[in-house]
Amino acid sequence: MIKGIKKWRLFSLLAALTVFLSGCGEEYISTLTPAGQVASDQLDLMYLSTGIMVLVIIVVMIVYILTIVKFRRSKVGENMMPKQVEGSHTLELIWTIIPIVLLLILTVPTVVVTYNLADVSGMDKKDEEGNATAVTVNVKANLYWWEFEYPDLGIVTAQELVVPTDEKVYFNLIAADVKHSFWIPAVGGKLDTNVENVNTFYLEFDKPSNELETGVFYGKCAELCGPSHALMDFKVKSLERTEFNEWVTNMKDSAEAQAPQGDLALQGQEIFATSCIACHAISGEGSTGGVGPNLATFGDRNRVAGYMDYTEDNIKKWINDPEEYKPGNLMPQPEDLNDGKKYTEQELSALAEYLMGLSVEK
């Protein structure tokens, strides 16, 4: 089936050309630079449908331009009285049947791919020891942040999804508050995170993300979910299977490994323990249900708050005024935690130092 589609690629050269002329966008976020089987299946469908549709447009435009050129009043004369033609059954049959045929060509791969992409039977496969063979991630979308739980591995993280490459990764999606939609454009189409039911699908990541300019794939919330919908980004790190296993091991040990280094970090830990720990866990071992994002991998993050550049300055800004940077988010303002005061510059430096030390990769 896929081979059939490849033939159609020739026909869609023109469409593809238009796209290439304008560039394919950034490879960490564009649907035109697929980094996995799902996205490339979908891109193939796009080439096929674009090809068919460009064909239709060309035919229409030829008739259209000929008509305008040949039958304009300035050419045929002011008083020319056209023959009042009723219609033509032959012609009408032709332009009914040909579109049907064209659509049938599109229908077959559409239906096949629809079923293929919905196949999540691999999720329940177990090896001899009863361990799941595939990685399954439970995604919980919250107002402007994402939680990723690995139920079979006993670990949980937030904001930055870590997955192994070259195998199917399965996802269970749900929303904690309002409906969101889980989308990694370069890797595959989106699926909504509903509030009342779990949606399931799979993605495949062909490319380790460290080959990308940004080091991560960009993930998006694709369903309007409130004021900061546009800022509800997440990032994806895809690792070779061995590296991924290593990451999992580190995550499990992260509770002990997170000892702060230096006085500043120690002071930060103290503040954290009085103000932040009620919502934020710092151990990667555990399960879903955090009030706020799990911070075990904070030091490895690509972004602050999902979208700001990862700098100490931005961490401070974010902590001291979350409402300013993500309107409508649920993180308390520092005044609510710190006796009605903002944190001092010194306290912020301490917190940032501590948080940037929380790492499982270093």
Add this chain to the structure above:
Amino acid sequence: MSLIAEKKSFGAVLWDYLTTVDHKKIAILYLIAGGIFFIIGGIEAMLIRIQLAVPDNDFVAAGLYNQILTMHGTTMIFLAAMPLLFAFMNAVVPLQIGARDVAFPFLNSLGFWMFFFGGIFLNLSWFMGGAPDAGWTSYASLSIASPGHGIDFYALGLQISGGGTLIAGINFLVTIINMRAPGMTYMRMPLFTWSTFVASALVLFAFPPLTVGLFLMIFDRMFSGNFFNHLLGGNTIIWEHLFWIFGHPEVYILALPAFGIFSEIIPTFARKRLFGYSAMVFATVLIGFLGFMVWAHHMFTTGMGATANAIFAVATMAIAVPTGVKIFNWLLTMWGGNVKFTTPMLYALGFIPSFVAGGVTGVMQASAPLDYQLHDTYFIVAHFHYVIIGGVVFGLLAGLHFYWPLMFNTMLNETLGKITFWLFFIGFHATFFIQHFLGLLGMPRRVFTYGADQGWDLFNLISSYGAIFMAVAVVVLVANIIMTIAKNQPVGRDPWEDGRTLEWAIPQPVPFYNFKQTPLVRGLDTYWIEKQEGNKEGMTYAEPVMDIHMPNNSIIPFIMAFGLFVGAFGALFNGEKAWAVPVLILGLLITFISMGARSLKDDLGYHIHKEDLLNDKGGKH
């Protein structure tokens, strides 16, 4: 009574329009109100494009942006596009079928005033704590969680104006079924009447699901219901289904009448009868029917499962076939014709490639797995603007120029009209073509801003520049309208010279009773037939001059709609203000008492006597 129009004071004119039941005046009311809402929606669109012109912009704050985008969509669909189409339906359909008025003149007025008060109510949200902010689709989990009263304004406002739309729909259906002149068989009806007929049927069957959906939302938000509260067993997907069972036919409610307008314009200015009339009628009906079978293609990513997605994907693609038939029939109407490039015709010619582009991207999205990528991105934004602007707004602007002389006995300036067209056409493609690629490059829709590192900067800037062209085009159009009204140069009957259908045969200005004698329709393109046979009258008559029965004007529709408007404030503040329930009851009482007053009084209308008709020229020939 005198039939000659006298100079009236402003108060008298205002009272006349508040109480009118004349379809021609209600058409003007729809045109004015729809036009104003169109401009409001356009300003909202400009704010959106300014905000998105550059990355990380802070021209509009995050929450406010969501209100603007919600109101832009809601206003354009419910308060601009649909009422403007109703304006043309009211102005043209009774004349096209040889009727003296619509079937229910009183309800016609009620329908308008309900739309009007609903629209005002919705827009008052701006001044009363914030507009709705959950998108025009107002998906349940977000809209239930939305703080403030924005969503309440949305649900109540649309409920009222939706009721008006439903009334209008039934009215047109009955008018077309019962009031056609002798000889006007179904298969001789002009295409605009046909498309009005099918669109009205869609209104009749599509609006009740919206009504129910809005009621569920009203009950949940204002009367402690639990339809969408999943903690108490509710389900938000119900809203999605109800909304789209309405929402998809809504697209055809807008598009079909626009097709109808083009099907009138193209034969007129190609001086050639519509190619494949029966196929066009059949395609219109088929599109209307299929429009109800495909709603779930808006929900491919909701998680309905592969089978449902596959079925709806295939059903959706099927709609492309009758639509394609229409496109080719329009082209073949022009083929061999004598094409004159008037402003309405320019819009028709601009429409064909634009709508084809919108249609083919629709087919691409029908392919469910591909839609997983395209859904909720700027690709979709581009697609539906191609359909709604390239199809519907072009149709409205074409209809505005085409029917202006019919409605006002004067002609919009053609030069300014063509300038408007080119500015609008270029601006439209510049704004929206590029947005397809923004979607493919990963830009989700409904984002109030975007980061600079994602490769979307240039395309967004181009898109915003395009929007400026469209805005300038609208300014030129408004100037044109004002100048035309100021000049007020009468043009008389058949100003386009090649009018084919009955409405162009009526003397101008159109007498308030429309036809002195009911015409006899002898074939498709009645007026054309009469002209070809050298009939100076333009019509063959089916009856001698007789007394004409006319309905009385009434202020009751206005009061009934006003009562609902008042009651809506009561519902809105239910549980919050002590006066809420009394106001709700008061509003409903106003409505029901005026309704009762209407029922208790015999309102038989009046007659224009034969002698008066014979003395009166009823406009110039």
Add this chain to the structure above:
Amino acid sequence: MDLNSKYTPQSWPEHPEQATLEGKNKFVGFWLFLGGETVLFASLFATYLALKNKGPSGMEFTTQGLFELPLVFIMTMLLLTSSLTSVYAMYHMRNYNFKAMQAWLMITVLLGAAFLGFEIYEFNHYVHLGFTYDQSAFSTAFFTLVGTHGLHVLIGLGWIILLMIRNAKRGLNLYNAPKYYVASLYWHFIDVVWVFIFTVVYLMGALE
């Protein structure tokens, strides 16, 4: 149209509701309106079926435990009979027998009012059990569906009573005949909807 022209049962048209253009318009328009109403109730039924028995975890209310068929059966009989009596009324309208028509309509109204009385009793009973409107998605959907029907009954009653009062002195003519006719159409429609409610909500709920 002349209201003063007097008819005899002989000169009275066979289809008085469609004898004038206004009548014809009302007739067609009302049928179309009922088409829209059908979709409205279909949407409510679909919503109800989706939310049937759905509530907070551990909810004690179910269709089996809640509904009492004997009461609902009596209500059904009342409404079905009222539909029949409205047919009699229309029969007399066609025969230009105003008094008999009004009398049968009166009986229709009484039956309808009795139905409504039972419905209010039923709702009241549920609320006392704790099955209030905001108790669960199930209760909200149930009260909305059945209550919307009840509201239709109430409107139908008001409508027929208003018609009877306003025309008591005027008698039958071609102006009000279509009004009577569409009111009776509306009443039949309400009855048909109830048959579906009885089947889908009560029978299928209590017996499954």
